Amino acid sequence: MASNLNKIGLDKQASNNLSDKLNELLANYQIFYMNARGFHWNIKGEKFFELHIKFEELYNDSLLKIDEIAERILTLGFTPLHTYTDYLEIAKIKAAKNVSSGNTAIQEILKGYEVILPLERELLEMSGESNDEGTNALMSDYIREQEKLIWMYSAYLNQ
Structure with missing residues (x-):
């Protein structure tokens, strides 16, 4: 029975499935991150100072999450995607x-969260089921x- 478990004591097949879904999340985060960088660099208008800082906070946070997701894939015993070709194909x-x-x-940004949040909820369910x-x-x-950020960004747009 122990042969069905990986080095951290989780089922190998469940870990493989989680790793695949984490790689999907990783690909989406990489595009989300680059979008946030572009928004930070290219923002114009009367809210420039406010949004320039907000977009920097967003891409810095995304960069941390990208690293955490990749490291979690490695912890599960698999390889994180690491080319933009893969990211663009999967995201x-x-x-x-x-x-x-x-x-x-x-x-x-809100459209990005419409992709990311359901993936995270799916991963939450999958990871719960596999302990x-x-x-x-x-x-x-x-x-x-992210639920809080969605509320805040939506409020900014008066939605």
Whole structure:
């Protein structure tokens, strides 16, 4: 029976399934991250100072999450995707090019969360079912943070 378990005591097949889903999340986060960088660099208008800082906070946070997700994949015994070719092939989030309007950028961020949040919820469920507390805790934290950000960005757009 022990041969069905990986080095951290989790079922190998369940870990493989989690790793695949984590790689999907990783690919989407990489595109989300690059979009946020572009928004930070290209933002214009009366809310420049406010949004420039917000977008920097967003991409810095995304960069930390990207690293955590990749390290979790490695912890489960698998290899994180690490080429933009793979990211672009797998990600549902699309690159947002030459966005300088604050409202458009925030709408793109909210569209990104429409992809990321369901993936995280799916991972939360999968990790709960497979007794993977490490992945479960990450997803729980991400979901809580992002629900608040969605509320805040939506409020900014007066939605």
